[in-house]
Amino acid sequence: AVLKLEKEGIKALIAPPIPVGMSHHHLPFPGSLAVRPNTLRNLIVDICQCFVDHGMKRIVLVLGHSGPEQKAVLFNARLEVAEKWGIPIGIFDRADPDIRKVVTEKVPGKGRWWGAHASEGETGDILACRPSLVHQDKAKPYFPEEAEAFYTKTPSLRYPARWGQNKLKSGRYSYAPGPFEYTLGVGYAGDPAKATVEYGN
Template identity: 35%
Template sequence: MYGRELLYEVYGPKTLLEMSWLEVEEALQVTDIALLPLGSTENHGPHLPLGSDTFQGTDFARRVLVKLEERGIRAVAAPCMPFGVNYHMLPFPGSLHVSADTLRRVILDVGASLVHHGFRKLALIMGHGGNFATMQVAAQELAERHGCRVLALNWLPYLTAHYHEILTSGQKEGHAGEGETARMLVSTPRLVRLDRARAHYPAPPSRPIEADQHPVYGGGVFRALLSYKEVTPYGNVGDPARATREAGERIYELCCEWMADVIAREFGPAPSLT
């Protein structure tokens, strides 16, 4: 039975969804930097909502805005794209896939709109790992078409190098595992169902090879996958029940500091536009 219960709370800063055109016009007087997070709607195990990547992508963008302002840099964030490249998740009900070409075209159109308004420096923020290859292609094409500056940011390699300082399992955590569940306990705790969490660790490879990881994690091996059920029957990798809100806050802090550092270095303080 449907109800009108509170599902989740939203904290600032505002994205374009919550801003008026006048607020955007005022922002353009002091910045030409825009963030564009890209998420998905897909399986995240039995314990997390399908929109986990989109909720996290939004939270990443909002928090990076704060980190940039601490560095004396103003920026504006676009709403997080809720659809991504995830064909392999279709065996799990509710997952919604768009092709890489469709995503590329949407990034190009949204990016062109931002450039039209005066945002000449764009930072694409990965909320879903399956989008990153397309983000790189679109970033280059945006730069070539409009003469603007574009970054595609993937925080996972940096985070993976620090996961051992935060996570408790001592094993390889992955999709919708301890780390991602911890972030969701921060972003939308009311939507997390730890009572439904199931631990699953895929069997390790018969012969370990250095850098045998997906490129989104910093490795050098991409495996085309038709169904994520080949990896896990539950839709997650790791032990979500170990997740804590405190760990989620630490992860967000690490990743957003890193992204803000990169954006600040690459784009610097916005020039005076008045």
């Protein structure tokens, strides 16, 4: 993306990604990490302040996890940066309806749950940039509708799950874990085996 911008005479810099976000609903999976909303918001604002100090004129935040709580944090951080330093600051969200429309037009024939976690869409993204990380020979399809059916027919799972009663060892609760955590114990949806480099590009 930066190379394309440079060809158009636009100088751009890609900052290091923030490696930990708000993924509390995945904490039942061992190894998952998450930070509190204020922690993430303050980190974004502090990093943006550094860019302002270094003379950056515009900033675009790239949202990597498109849940409503993540969007709220980014919009809040953007508002503070814009009010404090008066610079244009945008948010790129791949789940935005306009962006989804472009993807739909360019990638016909997508399967169910194409854009879900580690689905053919996200797996295609990694195939395009880091193919050595993808082991498609181990990929298996999994569709959450199957889990959802089990989940909603099992009251003992449904209510605790929906209301965040999944207590972690630290004593805190993982809010609103969904059927992924309570049925097959997988963290993805769709058919990653169908992913292609073309999808990623």
